[in-house]
Amino acid sequence: MKSMKSPLLTVPTDQPSSHCCFCSMQCGLEIIPSEKTSGLVTKPSPNFPVATGRLCQKGLNALDHVFHAGRITEPLRQASSGAERWQATTWEDAYADIAGRIMSLQAEHGADTVGVYGGGSLTNEVCYLLGKFTRVALKSRYIDYNGRYCMSSAAAASNQAFGIDRGMTMPLTEIPNAKYIILAGTNIAECQPTMMPYLLEAKKKGAIIVTIDPRNTMTSKVSDIHVRLQPGFDSVLINGLLHVMVEEKLVDERFIRERTSGFEHLREAVKAYTPARVEELTGVLEAVVRTIARGFAKAETGIVLTARGLEQQSNGVENTLNYINLSLVTGKIGRTGCGYGAVTGQANGQGGREHGQKADQLPGYRLIEDPAARAHVANVWGIDPDELPGKGVSAYELLQKVDQGEIKALIVLGSNPLVSSPNNRMVERALQKLELLVVIDMFETETARYAHYLLPGSSFAEAEGTMTNLEGRVFHRRKAVELPGNCRLDYRIISELAEALGRGAYFQYASIEEVFNELAAATAGGKADYSGITYRRLQEEKGLFWPCPSPDHPGTPHLFADRFHHPDGRAKLFGIQPKMPAEPIDSDYPFILTTGRLANHYLSGVQTRRTEALNKKAPVPVAEVHPWLAKRIGLGMDNKIRITSRRGSLVVEVKVTEGIQPRTVFVPFHWGDEHSINVLTNDALDPTSRMPEFKICAVQVERA
Numbered sequence: 001m002k003s004m005k006s007p008l009l010t011v012p013t014d015q016p017s018s019h020c021c022f023c024s025m026q027c028g029l030e031i032i033p034s035e036k037t038s039g040l041v042t043k044p045s046p047n048f049p050v051a052t053g054r055l056c057q058k059g060l061n062a063l064d065h066v067f068h069a070g071r072i073t074e075p076l077r078q079a080s081s082g083a084e085r086w087q088a089t090t091w092e093d094a095y096a097d098i099a100g101r102i103m104s105l106q107a108e109h110g111a112d113t114v115g116v117y118g119g120g121s122l123t124n125e126v127c128y129l130l131g132k133f134t135r136v137a138l139k140s141r142y143i144d145y146n147g148r149y150c151m152s153s154a155a156a157a158s159n160q161a162f163g164i165d166r167g168m169t170m171p172l173t174e175i176p177n178a179k180y181i182i183l184a185g186t187n188i189a190e191c192q193p194t195m196m197p198y199l200l201e202a203k204k205k206g207a208i209i210v211t212i213d214p215r216n217t218m219t220s221k222v223s224d225i226h227v228r229l230q231p232g233f234d235s236v237l238i239n240g241l242l243h244v245m246v247e248e249k250l251v252d253e254r255f256i257r258e259r260t261s262g263f264e265h266l267r268e269a270v271k272a273y274t275p276a277r278v279e280e281l282t283g284v285l286e287a288v289v290r291t292i293a294r295g296f297a298k299a300e301t302g303i304v305l306t307a308r309g310l311e312q313q314s315n316g317v318e319n320t321l322n323y324i325n326l327s328l329v330t331g332k333i334g335r336t337g338c339g340y341g342a343v344t345g346q347a348n349g350q351g352g353r354e355h356g357q358k359a360d361q362l363p364g365y366r367l368i369e370d371p372a373a374r375a376h377v378a379n380v381w382g383i384d385p386d387e388l389p390g391k392g393v394s395a396y397e398l399l400q401k402v403d404q405g406e407i408k409a410l411i412v413l414g415s416n417p418l419v420s421s422p423n424n425r426m427v428e429r430a431l432q433k434l435e436l437l438v439v440i441d442m443f444e445t446e447t448a449r450y451a452h453y454l455l456p457g458s459s460f461a462e463a464e465g466t467m468t469n470l471e472g473r474v475f476h477r478r479k480a481v482e483l484p485g486n487c488r489l490d491y492r493i494i495s496e497l498a499e500a501l502g503r504g505a506y507f508q509y510a511s512i513e514e515v516f517n518e519l520a521a522a523t524a525g526g527k528a529d530y531s532g533i534t535y536r537r538l539q540e541e542k543g544l545f546w547p548c549p550s551p552d553h554p555g556t557p558h559l560f561a562d563r564f565h566h567p568d569g570r571a572k573l574f575g576i577q578p579k580m581p582a583e584p585i586d587s588d589y590p591f592i593l594t595t596g597r598l599a600n601h602y603l604s605g606v607q608t609r610r611t612e613a614l615n616k617k618a619p620v621p622v623a624e625v626h627p628w629l630a631k632r633i634g635l636g637m638d639n640k641i642r643i644t645s646r647r648g649s650l651v652v653e654v655k656v657t658e659g660i661q662p663r664t665v666f667v668p669f670h671w672g673d674e675h676s677i678n679v680l681t682n683d684a685l686d687p688t689s690r691m692p693e694f695k696i697c698a699v700q701v702e703r704a
């Protein structure tokens, strides 16, 4: 691999040089000189109080893509003729042409003909600016982001149950204080590897760990009980657990009486879910249901963690609400060793969903349809509240509007939706219809192949800013290296595009810190209140947990000690009637496809497929198949399989393993083109969160 040199900027201080760009743990990195061609490597930082001194393989190789020879370092425009796809241009020409095209499209079709698609890897400042840019510079209602595919069901459930959405209600340091831990649809060992020591410490102190996952994972290996559940049956199982807790009077009656509402609905809903019935419906033995219910309820302390396994479903919000019910009916929240967490995924998956990148949202987790929120934010932005557009639509629906011709121009920053969207043939068709597609990225992604402009943005190592990790801890990330070539900082690109659109007056920032200070003011009084946070405090105090509403406020590591965030101070319990997945199996499509992740790749794979040390461990997707299924389709040693859903078909290599629920096939989604599993996945959306059902679709499986 050829690579570019970039001078190291940072000198040792008591702050990490940077933070890993991949998962929500946001481990601190030191960047040090080395013999590598790039001249630099990462090592774990002793200076960040989350995963101190630890990095996983991805963190250890996080600079490889930054210095990759394939990095885009000049603004590129689609070539009008010839063999080359791109021709280099100047920033000024690119801005002028993009702005000109946007303005003429808007003159003809209205402001909403332009959409923006953001991402959860970006800093709080960039997420905030994308939202402001869409509403103030484009005056369009259409912005959403890849977190819609990621955290939206958990976010909706937390808002409904608690009145606020912060992934974890407690810091990670509470995990070792828990005596009983339920991990559902979360593969922490591969997806947040440096969190494992917290779980292992709990185990060492005697905690029982239960995993609920259709397959054996690196995480289920550390559990005492592993429920190998068929995808889609979480709510049935949880109703069984709740049934036992209610029948055997194991619930915390005082907590339910004083701190919650809605228990009568829950009691009614779980009545019919006797352990015997749950065994009939799920195959999970009656005794196992009783053991987990009694174990969790009777334990002095306990934590429930969920992730995409049960959330990325058309019933994802209800599934999540039911897991939250477990924490609430047992009173295991708001005190030491207790809590609920929806384990956030992307680097800034938490902050990315707070500051206005969502279709219905303004900064600070305010709602764009709320007149008071509009007035507050419009005042900070110096515009009339009536100028703010209304709410738009979710990520997948935004792409559908492109397909339908309603949205004719799209700006994508920090996502690769052609690989990461469900039913992605629709997305490919849609992208081809765009009259203007602008992609701001480090690489020519699968999505960028359809772009009219590909603009070279910044990598994590080059961009200063703040991030919010999975605990709700806001921290400051330094600039560690210089931008290569003609790349620009994402925040500058957004501001300069605004300038070209004639709205530069609203985007005058001398530094990224000025953007943060405006963000903090915009969040004042909102749910995710950052108004007491400054760069200086973040550096001195090594991060602060939101809400942090004033300069002397210490931040809020533990939520819900005294009250929940609904106006009556109570949490809401919900009675969940389990529903079928959108596409149940039948005789034509008799098996279930579920999708997810591997330890060595990240999301659509743009960065990790370009990282040799990681890619060589998993160069292509491999399906996990049970021996029962292998036998049924007559699979031989070297055979591949063809998996076919109602939307498409794919041939993949196979690993036969006892460790998967027999009717279920698992395929990771980190590849595009002929390896893209999202050709098959279902685009059914949860009615509330608009989360696609990535985790379940009905398929045929045959020998290829």
Ligand SMILES: Nc1nc2c(c(=O)[nH]1)N[C@H]1C(S)=C(S)[C@@H](COP(=O)(O)OP(=O)(O)OC[C@H]3O[C@@H](n4cnc5c(=O)[nH]c(N)nc54)[C@H](O)[C@@H]3O)O[C@H]1N2
Binding pocket: 023, 024, 150, 184, 185, 186, 187, 188, 190, 191, 192, 212, 213, 214, 215, 217, 229, 230, 231, 232, 233, 234, 307, 308, 309, 310, 344, 345, 346, 594, 595, 596, 597, 598, 599, 600, 601, 602, 603, 666, 695
């Ligand atoms: N190495 C690596 N780490 C990552 C990422 C990555 O791409 N690679 N991505 C990051 C991001 S953005 C995210 S969102 C997180 C995701 O982190 P996770 O949600 O932990 O990851 P997944 O592999 O998508 O799904 C977790 C598990 O859900 C199981 N599952 C499938 N269907 C069901 C079901 O119906 N019920 C239950 N209970 N379980 C089910 C799958 O078998 C899988 O093991 O990881 C983050 N960390």
Ligand SMILES: Nc1nc2c(c(=O)[nH]1)N[C@H]1C(S)=C(S)[C@@H](COP(=O)(O)OP(=O)(O)OC[C@H]3O[C@@H](n4cnc5c(=O)[nH]c(N)nc54)[C@H](O)[C@@H]3O)O[C@H]1N2
Binding pocket: 119, 120, 121, 122, 146, 147, 149, 150, 151, 308, 312, 345, 346, 413, 414, 415, 416, 417, 419, 420, 421, 422, 440, 441, 442, 443, 445, 457, 458, 459, 460, 490, 595, 596, 597, 602, 603, 604, 605, 606, 607, 669, 677, 678, 681, 694
């Ligand atoms: N089948 C299936 N599909 C899924 C999922 C699943 O479990 N199964 N999971 C879903 C989930 S949870 C998620 S989060 C989505 C994610 O899906 P995507 O949003 O497609 O994820 P990434 O691969 O992270 O894309 C990020 C892009 O932004 C670029 N980038 C990264 N950092 C920066 C930056 O600082 N500046 C700029 N300008 N560019 C940057 C990267 O190069 C990359 O091209 O996928 C979803 N899709």
Ligand code: SF4
Binding pocket: 020, 021, 022, 023, 024, 025, 026, 027, 051, 054, 055, 056, 057, 058, 059, 060, 191, 192, 193, 194, 195
């Ligand atoms: S655990 Fe997450 S943040 Fe830490 S090094 Fe690994 S991928 Fe990066």
Ligand SMILES: [Mo]
Binding pocket: 149, 150, 151, 345, 346
């Ligand atoms: Mo995610």
